[in-house]
Amino acid sequence: MSDSAPVIQVSQLTKRYRGKAAVDSLSFTVQPGRVTGFLGPNGAGKSTTMQLMLGLTRPDEGSATVGGRPYRELVQPLRTVGALLEARSVHPGRSAYHHLLWLAQSQRLPRRRVDEVLDLVGLGDVAHQRAGGFSLGMGQRLDIAAAMLGDPGVLLLDEPVNGLDPAGVRWIRDLMKRLAAEGRTVFVSSHLVNEMAVTADHLIVIGRGKLIADCPTVAFVADNSESSVLVRSPEVHRLAQLVVDEGAQWQRESATAVRIRGLDSDRIAELALLGRIVVQELRTETSSLEDVFMRLTEDQVEYAGKTKEATP
Amino acid sequence: MTTMNLEQAPVRTWLPPDPTDPRPRFVDLLAAEWTKMRTVRSTFWALLAMVVISTALAWVATAVMASQWDTLSAEDRAYLVADPVGLIFQPAASYAQIAICVLAVMAIAGEYSTGTMRTTLAAVPRRWPVVAAKAGVFAVVAFVATEIVAIGVYLLGRAYLSPHVEVGTDLRPILGFGLYLITIGLFALALATVLRHVAGSITAVLALIIVVPNVGSFLPGKWGEYASTYLPGGDGGQMIMSSGQNPGAVVTPWQGYGVLLAWAVAALVLAAVTLARRSAPPSRSAI
Structure with a gap:
């Protein structure tokens, strides 16, 4: 294998909940060396797709692979893929240090990695405080630290800027760009079009679990505006x-x-x-990217409010 | 809070993992689960409460038995003479099994309630080793704690009862106290893996190991005997911490324990299969 970071390959991925497709025959690839934005309205299937990529949910059809292998077959998964999930995933009673320590032990990573990633995200001073007392921004930094623990070539970030203050948003944006510049594969989901417009080099847009667009951000704007x-x-x-x-x-x-x-x-x-x-x-x-996105996903929004009644 | 200045740090090219890097082994997972268990405060407090309360209960019970010795009925006295060890351990075990089951449920269902399970399953995507490692760490921790109780309770009981009966020095009941408790705890841990909910699992476990064998023992004829002998939490499994000589015993201590162990192993296999097959609980936005 070459020295470049692993490519994410999603092909014909389908997941149904109670007969309804949350992810519907989705196919795309995510290349290293750039930030790929995963854009879609709420309920479009972004989080489900990410859970399928991480082997947390089994697909009904199709596959998602990292460097050619399904996530579930990775022997030391955090060394290959670092993930930040949208939902809370840290025990509030455990310190940041101990949360990262057990993760490192499970991957047989050296203890010093824990200190390194704590410094990377700026949580070194509060490493021994209970994670339950962390602010939203600190919690997000802890999740980033966990994602970076294995120095992975692939990063999957689900709505990383949600609820962050401007400084936090800026920090995550810079970090993502930097990780991509280092040659890593960075895949980040968002429902915020303007955020993606300034962060992502490439866009994968979905609505109702289906692919709407897969192109460079610049081309997406030019073609659609x-x-x-x-x-x-x-x-x-x-x-x-x-x-x-x-x-x-x-x-x-x-x-x-x-x-x-x-x-x-x-x-x-x-x-x-x-x-x-x-x-x-x-x-x-x-027309702004926001308008483009709204137009593209108009009939794809799952729970759009009814603005006009159908005439009999 | 200090933050790394991203502009200042030089961009270095990412390098793929060295293929000769050591791969994680099962012992690494055991170490991780041990870290998880020891770094939440509830573990320490639950174990301390278990040790203190069950020892205190045994103390009171044996002290009362000794002081009331002269007023005991002939039947009760015969029972005490046949199985003094069992009566020493009984009060401690009936409390300790609740505390141990709660600890076991917390070890796994607590991961679901806090969302830690998603992180765990992403770290160990094969999943069944998680059940094995958790069960292993729980068993060792619970055995050490329950044996501290067993030795203390045994010495107390012996001190109170030896003027009246001969308390045996057989090691089996003393080790059996811990064995019974970790095995019933493993059964609870497995059940919690399937149910994935703290309160629900605790309710289900206590109903299964306390209520069901009790109610079952009132069933007519042989059915009552089967229920109390072969259900987890019934008298059969508790034989391992008795002298084995109590009147009415229908199985030997090892047979009774074997049945309990079979329940625990079957539940653990079911738990591992369920965990491996099911989707991790989705994040709030996924449905």
Whole structure:
């Protein structure tokens, strides 16, 4: 095997709960050396997918492998995969040090790794305090320490920034980027689009357990966002005519404003000048990643509130 | 709280694990489970309470028996003469078995209530070794603690009763006290692995080992005898800490213990299979 970190391979992964597919024939790969965002609305199947990857739940069909092997076959799993699960997974009565100590012992890792990861996450000073007294941010750091214990090539992080303060969010974001820069495979789930936009290099988007998109973050934004130009002018009708002649579409926004699609603002300014039309405002608007995501997953949101009643 | 400055630390390239690194063995898992058990305060307090309370109960019971010796009925006196060791151990065992079962249930169901089980199963994805390691560590810890009780209770009882009856020096009942308790504890541990819930497991275990054999013993004819002899928690299993000479005994001490051991082993196998097959309890967002 080469020196690069293991690749995660998910193929045709399916998990049903009471006959309903939580994860539905999901296939994708996660490459090392970059942060891969796993994006989807709440209830899309992100956590279930991560539990399937960790062998905590058995798939009904398909498989998830790390470096070509199912997680359950790993002899020293924490040396290969470090995971941060969304739910609480530390005994509140045990100290941070002892939580990491038993984990290290179970993997036959040296005791000094415990001190190393405690220092890495900045919990060295509170190592002997009970984990139950930790703040949310400290608890998250302890989970990160546990994930880093075996110096794994693969990191699976389920909603790591949930509930953290801005400093905590920033810290996790920097850490993920850094781990990816070190050549590791970093897979992080989130329902926060904007968070993923600044953290992830690559996106895997799911809705209702199905794959919606699998592409670089930049391409995802470019492909899915549409821009339009808002023009305010006392002579919007004349301008609209000129725009139509150029093959673009327009849409009335108000008596003195139109939205134009299919032409950029430079060309619209030229047309206005040639037609001697006064333009009071010329503004390019790009739909945000949030909008893109909402549009893509509109019919995928599991528990969307009903906004309109079906007519009989 | 100090935090590593991520900008300052140099980025080093991640290197894959050295294939010659030592692989984890079963003893490493035993060490991990021992760390888990000794690093929660409840273990120490539960064991201390078990030692103190069961010794105190035995003290009171044997002291009362000795002081009331002259007023005992002929039947009771015959019983005492036949099995003084069993009567010394009885009061201590009836309390200690509750404390030991609670400790056993906490060792595994406590992991479910705190979510630690997810971490455990991610660390040991083959899973059944978790049951084996937990059972092993529990058995050793519980045996040491219960033998401290056994020796103390035996010496106390002997001091009080030896003016009236000859208390044997046979080692089997003294070791049997600990054996009975760890075996009933292993049965409880296995049950808790299947039920995955602290309060539910404690209720189920106490019902099974105390209520069921008691109610069963009222069944007519042979059925009552079978119930109290062969059910876990019944008289049969407790024979191991008696002289074996008590009137009405239908099995030998080792036979009775063998039946109890069979129950515990069967429950542990069921627990290992169940744990390996079932999904770990999902996180709150998974359903």
